[in-house]
Amino acid sequence: MGGVTGRQATAGRGTTGAVGAVVVLLLAALAATVSPASAQSAATIASERPGVRGTLALTVASPAMRAPMRVDVIPPRDPSVPHPTVYLLNGAQGGLNGSSWLDQTDVVDFFAGKNATVVIPVGGQASYFADWRADDPVLGHQKWATFLTKELPPLMDARFGGDGRNALAGISMAGTSVLQLAIEAPGLYRAVGSYSGCAQTSDLVGQAYVRLTVARGGGNADNMYGPVDDPAWVRNDPYVNAEKLRGTALYISAATGAPGPYDRIDGPGIDGNVAELVSRIGVGAVIESSVRRCTVALQAKLDRLGIPATFSLPPAGTHSWPYWQDSLHRSWPLFARALATG
Known part of the structure; x- marks a missing residue:
């Protein structure tokens, strides 16, 4: 049987080495042009139209959420003057x-000046x-923390x-979420303003409250942070990780759940609706008294x-919008100082 001569073997090694060198160079060039940050497309504004009461309604294409948001x-x-951005999360x-x-x-009127x-x-x-660890059969794909802390801020700054x-x-x-997001994105x-939120999410009572809300x-909250003993629950607990809030201006509010000045038949958001008043004084009182415990802790x-x-x-005060509007108004001076704006 014929064998490979020494010269042929040397030539083969040389060819293989040359190909390998080319591959290495190509990989290096690719790595230089595609960084981890650019490997995923940035969020973009897909559409913009007039919204209610002088607002703009945007559709944002989010790679993280895999959906139009x-x-x-x-x-x-005055967009020509440098200015801050205030993010408000719903419940x-x-x-x-x-x-x-x-x-x-009255958020539109409040921020008008x-x-x-x-x-x-x-x-x-x-x-x-939150950024959920698994897609949920009902709630779907959830990567809110990435969307809110990485994709949206540079997009909003560039546009406005x-x-x-x-x-x-x-x-x-979201009164819980804002504390979690502040910890996640130092x-x-x-x-940060937390209005009627519960900072404790990993102890037995706190986790039960989160699971009930979900x-x-x-x-299914298992798709968010895993089973009850998963470390993710502690890792995302603002109470446990409170040290990471140092350096952030904090305004945190919660009432007792006892009927307050807005909890009457002619109160805002009730407007004569007896069923709404009963719900606010009943359910709203129970929820607010619960988050009050977390807030005091x-x-x-x-x-x-x-x-x-x-x-x-x-x-x-109960767990309802008129009190949260007051909280926004009262927290604004603290926000304005932190943001160095009027």
């Missing part, structure tokens, strides 16, 4: 069915605005002339850590 925007008074209904900041509060862009994402019902100074506020379920938000929306934890925060703990 609706975002309502209150434009700044467990995701801003649907008349449950958004635009539907329930302030040079800030106000961004209100729509959707996220029962999601806690933002200067990178951000604040974030949310109600109810330095992104100069100020289940009410048809989802967080106050004690921040005090022990020496982390400054402004707490509003009124003696009366």
